[in-house]
Amino acid sequence: MAKTQTASKTQTTLAYPQRYNVIFLNDDFTPVAFVIHLLIEIFNKDLDSAQNITMEVHDHGKAVVGTYSYEVAEQKVHEAIIVARHGGHPLQIVLEAV
Numbered sequence: 001m002a003k004t005q006t007a008s009k010t011q012t013t014l015a016y017p018q019r020y021n022v023i024f025l026n027d028d029f030t031p032v033a034f035v036i037h038l039l040i041e042i043f044n045k046d047l048d049s050a051q052n053i054t055m056e057v058h059d060h061g062k063a064v065v066g067t068y069s070y071e072v073a074e075q076k077v078h079e080a081i082i083v084a085r086h087g088g089h090p091l092q093i094v095l096e097a098v
Contacts, residue, residue: 019067019068020074022067023094024053034089039065043080074095
């Protein structure tokens, strides 16, 4: 009895995880200085970027502050909301799939 060898190929495709935008929504109560502070401390923005994003939120009603994997985005939103509520600010932050 003769043995036959067969070769098989497996193809693997790698996909990057879904990305999510963290979006700040404008309100009339949260101070500009506080928003800038959050952007610097939690979202690791420099002062100029934080000021530009804050003005975009103010002028356009919302702005994307960063794009992250779901877990990182969710953690940053959670931290920012805790800090905002502790300071008595009603800042709204949402996640949006890219």
